[in-house]
Amino acid sequence: MNAADKFVVRKSILELAKNGRPRSNSIDHEIRCNYNEGFSEGNLWDYVTALGAQVSRPPYDPYRETISLDTPIGRRSNRIVLKMPLLIYDSREIPQASETALDIALNRLAENGITLGLISQNQIGNRKYPLFQKIHQPLRYYCSDGLVLKYNGAESIRYVEKIRTEFEGPILVEVDDAFAGYSGELMDAGADGFLADTVKMTKGDRCKGKHAMAVIREARVAIDKYYKGKENDGTCLIVAGDINNSGNIMKAVALGADVIGYSASLLIANAGIHSVNPSDSIVVAERIYNHIMGTKGEIKGVVGALGYSDFRNLSPSDLRTSSIRASLQGNIPLEGIDRSYSEIIEEILDDIIKDENLEIEETEKHAVIEALVGEW
Amino acid sequence: MPYSKDVLNLKRDLSKVADPSYYDQTKLIREARKAEDGMVPYSGMGARSANEYFQFIELPCAQLRTDKNYNQVDTSLTIGGRYSEDIVSTHVPFFVSGMSYGSLKLPAKIALHLALNRLAEEGTKVLMNTGEGGALPWELYGSDETRSRISLRQHQNMMDSSDRLLKEHGLESQDREQLFRRLYPLVTQYASGRFWKDPSYLLNADAIEIKIGQGAKIGHGGLLPAAKVTELVAENRGIPSYRAAHSPSRHLDILGPEDLVAKVLELREITEWKTPIIVKVGASRVYDDTVIILKSYADVVAIDGYVGGTGAAPWEVRDVIGINTIPSIRQAKEASENYYSNHERDESILLVHGGVWDSERIAKCIALGADGVGIGTGFMLTMGCALVQDCYTNECPAGLTGSYEKLDIQESVSNIVNYVNGTMSELRNIVGSLGKKSIRDLRRDDLIATDELTSVVTGLPLRDGGTYRDLIKARIKRILTQKQNKRIEKGLPEDRHP
Numbered sequence: 001m002n003a004a005d006k007f008v009v010r011k012s013i014l015e016l017a018k019n020g021r022p023r024s025n026s027i028d029h030e031i032r033c034n035y036n037e038g039f040s041e042g043n044l045w046d047y048v049t050a051l052g053a054q055v056s057r058p059p060y061d062p063y064r065e066t067i068s069l070d071t072p073i074g075r076r077s078n079r080i081v082l083k084m085p086l087l088i089y090d091s092r093e094i095p096q097a098s099e100t101a102l103d104i105a106l107n108r109l110a111e112n113g114i115t116l117g118l119i120s121q122n123q124i125g126n127r128k129y130p131l132f133q134k135i136h137q138p139l140r141y142y143c144s145d146g147l148v149l150k151y152n153g154a155e156s157i158r159y160v161e162k163i164r165t166e167f168e169g170p171i172l173v174e175v176d177d178a179f180a181g182y183s184g185e186l187m188d189a190g191a192d193g194f195l196a197d198t199v200k201m202t203k204g205d206r207c208k209g210k211h212a213m214a215v216i217r218e219a220r221v222a223i224d225k226y227y228k229g230k231e232n233d234g235t236c237l238i239v240a241g242d243i244n245n246s247g248n249i250m251k252a253v254a255l256g257a258d259v260i261g262y263s264a265s266l267l268i269a270n271a272g273i274h275s276v277n278p279s280d281s282i283v284v285a286e287r288i289y290n291h292i293m294g295t296k297g298e299i300k301g302v303v304g305a306l307g308y309s310d311f312r313n314l315s316p317s318d319l320r321t322s323s324i325r326a327s328l329q330g331n332i333p334l335e336g337i338d339r340s341y342s343e344i345i346e347e348i349l350d351d352i353i354k355d356e357n358l359e360i361e362e363t364e365k366h367a368v369i370e371a372l373v374g375e376w
Numbered sequence: 377m378p379y380s381k382d383v384l385n386l387k388r389d390l391s392k393v394a395d396p397s398y399y400d401q402t403k404l405i406r407e408a409r410k411a412e413d414g415m416v417p418y419s420g421m422g423a424r425s426a427n428e429y430f431q432f433i434e435l436p437c438a439q440l441r442t443d444k445n446y447n448q449v450d451t452s453l454t455i456g457g458r459y460s461e462d463i464v465s466t467h468v469p470f471f472v473s474g475m476s477y478g479s480l481k482l483p484a485k486i487a488l489h490l491a492l493n494r495l496a497e498e499g500t501k502v503l504m505n506t507g508e509g510g511a512l513p514w515e516l517y518g519s520d521e522t523r524s525r526i527s528l529r530q531h532q533n534m535m536d537s538s539d540r541l542l543k544e545h546g547l548e549s550q551d552r553e554q555l556f557r558r559l560y561p562l563v564t565q566y567a568s569g570r571f572w573k574d575p576s577y578l579l580n581a582d583a584i585e586i587k588i589g590q591g592a593k594i595g596h597g598g599l600l601p602a603a604k605v606t607e608l609v610a611e612n613r614g615i616p617s618y619r620a621a622h623s624p625s626r627h628l629d630i631l632g633p634e635d636l637v638a639k640v641l642e643l644r645e646i647t648e649w650k651t652p653i654i655v656k657v658g659a660s661r662v663y664d665d666t667v668i669i670l671k672s673y674a675d676v677v678a679i680d681g682y683v684g685g686t687g688a689a690p691w692e693v694r695d696v697i698g699i700n701t702i703p704s705i706r707q708a709k710e711a712s713e714n715y716y717s718n719h720e721r722d723e724s725i726l727l728v729h730g731g732v733w734d735s736e737r738i739a740k741c742i743a744l745g746a747d748g749v750g751i752g753t754g755f756m757l758t759m760g761c762a763l764v765q766d767c768y769t770n771e772c773p774a775g776l777t778g779s780y781e782k783l784d785i786q787e788s789v790s791n792i793v794n795y796v797n798g799t800m801s802e803l804r805n806i807v808g809s810l811g812k813k814s815i816r817d818l819r820r821d822d823l824i825a826t827d828e829l830t831s832v833v834t835g836l837p838l839r840d841g842g843t844y845r846d847l848i849k850a851r852i853k854r855i856l857t858q859k860q861n862k863r864i865e866k867g868l869p870e871d872r873h874p
Contacts, residue, residue: 336703
């Protein structure tokens with residue numbers, strides 16, 4: 001309910017409370033009029049919710065029980081374990097003072113047992129948190145705990161193969177919208193995980209018009225396809241982009257992300273406030289620390305309320321949506337009917353095929369579904 | 377703690393690095409609060425659902441205001457009788473949802489109590505739920521039946537405790553005679569926090585509600601922030617004062633369906649199988665939860681949609697967990713139909729809460745399959761709630777959940793009485809104008825969905841009489857025809873397509 005609707009509700013109820021006589025218009029009539037005047041769908045993430053635990057599944061208690069947010073990164077024995085599924089990355093330049101504040105905050109968090117990772121192109125010494133260094137080609141020395149390489153064609157696969165022989169820590173590859181086509185080769189070459197920036201990827205030709213939730217789903221499907229019939233040995237999917245609060249972190253993880261890439265500049269902006277001098281690194285660090293602590297509490301609360309003691313147990317079946325577009329993008333079941341919109345279309349198409357005795361091949365059937373979905 | 381709400385500069389900073397559509401002001405405030413104190417931010421009232429469906433459901437031909445007199449239309453609600461000996465009857469199909477003392481300040485609780493008494497005197501009984509924070513003395517001991525069997529000592533204790541409550545809130549002049557009677561039926565809530573002092577809380581109730589969860593914080597226990605746990609609230613709940621009251625997220629002795637059966641039977645024994653028992657869950661896995669409740673010897677299934685209000689909930693838990701009220705009614709109804717296809721039909725009742733404020737929404741819920749509807753925010757609005765959602769603080773611009781001295785009790789009583797009478801008149805007009813004699817005669821056939829999604833989610837027909845299936849079928853046929861035409865254009869043989 002938006003602010004205009006709230007006004008309608010309050011005005012209408014007060015009218016009833018003052019007069020005690022039937023009104024001429026109902027609340028829904030007025031809200032519908034507002035809606036018809038100008039509807040904006042807004043952020044599609046807001047149409048997705050999760051199913052809480054009640055009597056058919058007991059919830060966990062975040063105040064009295066342990067809820068694990070431990071997140072391993074890496075397919076080998078020297079995997080890095082983050083204490084929250086967050087990797088901070090500097091997708092764009094941030095001022096020196098902000099970098100210092102981030103370093104102070106991450107060190108303090110690590111001292112208090114909350115290890116987060118940082119992806120940066122800078123070499124940072126004297127730190128207590130894992131650093132994933134951004135590189136463009138194999139180096140002579142590696143002075144970080146993990147590496148991040150941007151995918152740049154077949155050359156990147158050769159780089160990963162070469163680095164794998166020299167570097168023990170996790171190697172992550174920042175991928176583009178053609179990810180599904182080469183992810184298997186990267187995993188064969190020794191990559192430990194993929195960083196998918198949904199904002200960048202949805203600007204690419206293959207993902208144009210898609211929402212982050214569709215990108216996450218497709219990336220997860222590509223990884224699962226590689227491991228078909230085998231256990232995933234630790235390849236992780238790091239999703240970055242428009243995921244900027246605890247609710248969306250939970251939704252992205254349920255859709256298939258393992259770790260969330262949290263933009264450093266967004267983190268600083270989220271933690272900041274106009275009264276804070278951005279060059280005062282100590283104060284900004286304090287706010288970043290607080291912000292992460294609050295976020296940790298929120299994620300634990302949500303995970304416990306869904307009936308899990310480990311956030312990695314979240315799955316797409318925990319989600320429901322109140323939007324056809326969100327259902328199509330994330331293949332999320334609609335609330336009330338517990339089936340996704342594409343499943344409904346397929347079911348009706350099957351009925352038509354059966355009733356009218358049509359002969360349609362499976363590929364053509366999918367083409368019809370795709371065409372219908374495309375209309376949304 | 378005061379938070380800066382001047383977020384314009386913060387928003388400007390953010391818009392430099394992020395697409396502004398990712399953010400709205402409430403999210404900015406929430407993020408800033410976390411950075412302020414490192415705590416999980418709370419909020420009051422219900423979730424901000426992106427789509428509540430109510431506005432996309434119509435009751436064609438129904439009228440709120442008519443020239444005809446439909447006073448004979450039956451709008452009553454009866455609870456109990458499935459397993460309980462007693463039944464509770466009210467004259468309206470809606471009731472006051474659980475809003476506890478502590479979450480609501482004393483003057484607001486008194487206003488509700490006095491208003492329901494006045495309505496009962498005028499011949500309109502309305503049910504009230506105590507909420508999980510324990511009942512007030514006049515609620516527990518005010519009915520004729522309990523007053524007749526109360527001991528002298530209990531009476532003295534009740535008077536002492538009431539005097540302290542009234543004095544604390546500057547209400548010493550409140551008419552005791554008027555206050556110490558309860559003419560309306562009372563439901564006491566049996567929640568995971570077990571906030572009550574003695575068995576009279578269960579024994580003096582007209583019905584007991586086992587609260588598994590509530591819509592605003594599904595899977596999360598009740599929550600009363602420290603600032604609101606005053607000494608008297610703490611005493612009423614049996615907890616330490618000025619420390620946040622976090623109820624366990626689940627009943628420690630209800631971990632599954634069998635435990636729920638045991639709990640219901642335990643309460644049945646305590647109340648000698650007399651008192652109706654309601655089991656309330658937050659709307660999530662509604663189908664499964666409804667079947668479990670129906671099998672648990674409870675009389676009533678209550679579902680609280682995630683837009684249902686609260687005094688305090690973690691912001692994220694409130695906004696991202698649960699489903700809307702409308703789809704949850706459909707699932708509860710389907711579960712119930714399925715259950716009764718294998719069992720003899722009995723007197724089970726479905727109550728729903730969440731996002732229902734007025735007669736039209738009540739009628740829609742009942743037509744979809746609910747028997748009764750709980751209203752919380754609607755009653756708050758009548759008392760002046762400005763929907764600022766700061767209920768978790770001790771400051772409320774209307775004096776309902778804080779700053780209690782602002783509330784005018786007499787004006788609130790008058791508003792509540794008008795609201796109930798007005799809503800009842802509107803309901804009678806809706807039912808009467810549809811040519812029906814009782815609100816229980818409302819059916820799904822009386823409703824239409826105005827958009828495809830609502831038709832999918834509710835199963836209701838669209839305006840043209842078709843359903844979403846017809847709509848999708850027509851689209852599929854159009855696409856098949858287009859494909860066929862393309863084949864013909866290319867000179868390919870025709871498929872066996874329409």
